[in-house]
Amino acid sequence: MFAWLKHKTELQRLQNSYCKLMKNAYKTAIKDKTKSDLLHKKANEILAQIKKIEGRSIL
Numbered sequence: 001m002f003a004w005l006k007h008k009t010e011l012q013r014l015q016n017s018y019c020k021l022m023k024n025a026y027k028t029a030i031k032d033k034t035k036s037d038l039l040h041k042k043a044n045e046i047l048a049q050i051k052k053i054e055g056r057s058i059l
Contacts, residue, residue, distance in 0.1 A: 011053050018046045 008016075025039035 011050065014046055014050050014053070018043055018050060021046065 021039050021043035025036045025043060028039065029036035
């Protein structure tokens with residue numbers, strides 16, 4: 001009932017922003033390839049942070 005009062009963890013925030021960036025990159029790929037590449041690069045940087053928090057090795 002009070003789910004909106006719960007605070008998100010850093011990992012949840014990063015996963016949410018990664019998802020939004022990837023969706024945005026996919027949508028803009030049709031119109032502007034360079035902008036899509038920039039968004040994809042930002043998403044990959046966030047993915048690296050996610051993997052670091054989870055303790056995985058970064059490829």
